Amino acid sequence: MVRSTTIFRVHDGLPLAASVDDESTEKALTEYKQQSKLIFRRLNANSEPACSIESGQYTLHYLIVDKVIYMCICDSSYPRKLAFSYLDELSKEFQRSYEGKIEGVTRPYAFMGFDTFISKTTRLYRDSRSLTQGAGPAASASSSNQPPNQLDQLNENLKDVTRIMTKNMEDLLWRGDSLDRMSHLSTSLRSESAKYRKAARNINLQALIRKWAPVGGIGFVVILFIWYRFF
Numbered sequence: 001m002v003r004s005t006t007i008f009r010v011h012d013g014l015p016l017a018a019s020v021d022d023e024s025t026e027k028a029l030t031e032y033k034q035q036s037k038l039i040f041r042r043l044n045a046n047s048e049p050a051c052s053i054e055s056g057q058y059t060l061h062y063l064i065v066d067k068v069i070y071m072c073i074c075d076s077s078y079p080r081k082l083a084f085s086y087l088d089e090l091s092k093e094f095q096r097s098y099e100g101k102i103e104g105v106t107r108p109y110a111f112m113g114f115d116t117f118i119s120k121t122t123r124l125y126r127d128s129r130s131l132t133q134g135a136g137p138a139a140s141a142s143s144s145n146q147p148p149n150q151l152d153q154l155n156e157n158l159k160d161v162t163r164i165m166t167k168n169m170e171d172l173l174w175r176g177d178s179l180d181r182m183s184h185l186s187t188s189l190r191s192e193s194a195k196y197r198k199a200a201r202n203i204n205l206q207a208l209i210r211k212w213a214p215v216g217g218i219g220f221v222v223i224l225f226i227w228y229r230f231f
Contacts, residue, residue, distance in 0.1 A: 001075055002086060002122050003058065004029050006036070007094060007114070008069040009102065013041045016068070016102065017094070017114040019122065029058070032073055036060055040069055052080055052166045063087040066095060068102060084164065086125045093117050 005019040021029070032055060039053070043064070053060040054076065061083040062071040070087040098111055105111075 001078060001126050002072050002083070003075065004033070004073045005090070005118050005122065006033070006071050007090070007111075008040050008071065010043060010045065010064060010067045010069055013037065013043075014105070015108050016098075016105065017109060017111040017118070019118045020115050029073055032058055032060065036071060036073070040071070043069065048165050050084060050164045052083075052164060054166060054168050059083075061087060063091060065091040068094065070094070080164065082125055086121060089121055090118065093121075 003025055004021050006015055007017040008015055035055065040062075045067070047064065049064045051062055053062075057076055058073050059076045059078070059080075060071060060073050061080065062069050063084060064070075068091070070090050072083060072087060074083050094111075094114060094117075097114065097117075101111075
């Protein structure tokens with residue numbers, strides 16, 4: 001099932017809205033939410049528009065639409081197709097509700113009123129079995145809130161869900177840490193290289209001075225003697 005949902009802005013990772021999680025869910029997902037923030041700070045306009053990130057017993061799914069990241073944390077057994085259908089519904093309603101206001105906000109969770117829609121949609125997607133089994137009359141009768149042909153709609157709207165990349169949380173965090181380290185090392189190497197070049201120039205200059213100083217000294221003495229003797 002869908003455990004938690006957060007909506008971020010892409011360019012600065014500012015959280016715009018989120019589900020209201022109970023105390024037990026918040027405690028269980030604290031580490032995963034912190035990890036997600038680290039990853040989302042690295043996303044940009046060129047990042048994969050949709051991705052599933054596995055992390056132990058949970059999987060984090062995100063969808064980028066119009067410079068906004070829609071993220072949900074689900075049980076690892078929850079179907080990817082349903083997770084991305086859920087995120088797709090959120091994106092459409094969020095854009096419809098707040099189009100034109102998203103770029104202008106500066107405080108976190110400026111659209112917390114959207115949690116009502118998140119909560120309602122989460123309830124519809126809670127039972128993956130009722131959504132993935134046959135969507136005939138029996139299925140519709142079991143829930144008055146469930147559309148009769150929801151599975152057909154999922155297949156139509158998310159035909160290429162199997163192409164969505166799946167990554168590992170630890171690999172992403174390690175890679176990000178490695179990239180940061182490589183960037184730091186690269187900066188240090190450039191600085192050290194500049195120091196070495198300067199030192200090399202000084203050594204070469206000193207070598208030239210040692211090589212030609214005796215000759216220059218003798219020449220100066222000769223010139224001084226000639227000037228003194230004849231002038």
